[in-house]
Amino acid sequence: MTQTPTVPATTAALDVPGARLHYELRGTGPLVVLVGAPMDASAFAPLADLLATDHTVLTTDPRGHQGSVLDDPTQDSTPELRADDLARLIAHVDAGPAVVFGSSGGAITALALAQAHPDLVTTVVAHEPPLLALLDDRAQQHAKTDDMIATYQAGDRLGAWRKFMAQANIQMPEPVFQQVFGGEREPRQRASESYWFAHELRPGISWEPDRSSLRTMAARIVLGLGVDSTGQLCERTVRALGEAIGVEPTLFPGGHTGFVEDPAAFAPRLREVLRA
Structure with missing residues (x-):
């Protein structure tokens, strides 16, 4: 994989109701927003660098994660709240309307933004939103999620992640699983993970x-x-x-986190899709 140069990012914070949001801006040109949930701004940095050659790229830590601190750490993070956060960020940077690329929980955020503030978006790319409420077996899926959350809160974090991967039907070799989920975590990482299980996962799905x-x-x-x-x-x-x-899925390189695994392959495909 080719290593891309890092584009200088301007970091700042924005006060919104109930939180202070960390965000980053790169490049110049039409606005593209890259957002996850719980994935934070750092995970999008390589893709943001590639897009920033001809776009203004906005990334952010979702409320309750990493640098985006909540006034009340027990407040649930709902798609509606995160969509309002994005709307305020887009208005604050004054470069919209925006193309919004959201991944996983961030895709749900992007869809909620499109519903609430259609004037702020030109295109929404919702990459693999886990909308379990749309499935015929949603009751069983929600029960699996509740069991996963209970496992985590009982102190078995690796067991919870194994249940997550099994429910998502994502196959991961044991050495890779241990590399991703095992080992010690920094305090912010632990706090982010705990917040996601307790206050964000269930409202999102x-x-x-x-x-x-x-x-x-x-x-x-x-x-x-x-x-x-x-x-x-x-x-x-x-x-x-x-x-x-009434929308046919559009294929992108890789899997659920293809933009992290190989941003050099993902960025041209995203550009192609946006041009079309």
Whole structure:
């Protein structure tokens, strides 16, 4: 994989109701927002560097994670709250409307933003949103999530992550699993993980999009699906949303986190999709 040069990023913070958001800006040109949940700004930095050659790229730590601190650490992070955060950030940097690329929980945030503030977005690329509420077996899926959360809160964090990977149907060799989830964590990483399990995971997967609202803006919505995600849970949720709003999934390199694993392959595909 080719190593790309780092584009200088301006870091700042924005006070929003209930939180102080850390955000980063790179480059110049039309605004692109890259957002995850719980994934923070650092995970998007390599992709942001590649896009910043001809775009202004905004990345952020979602509320409750890393540098984005909550006034009340027990407040749940809902898609509606995170969408409001994004709306305030886009207005604050005064470079919109924006292309918004959201991954996983960030894809749910991006869809909630499109519903609430369609004037702030030109295109939403929702990459593998885990909208379990759209599935026929949602009751069983929610029960698995509740069991996973209970396992984590009982102190078995690796057991919880094993249940997460099993539910997502993502196959990971044991050495890779240990590399990703094992070992010591920095205090901020531990806090972020704990917050996600306790206050963010359940509100995200339970969120139901307004199908009629999204259907009216379907021409501006791209549903991203990794070529390596065949048979995984998020393939089911992407296809369920696509059927509900009349949008065919668009394939991207890699799997659920393809933009992290190989940003040099992901960025040209994203540019191609946006041009189309």
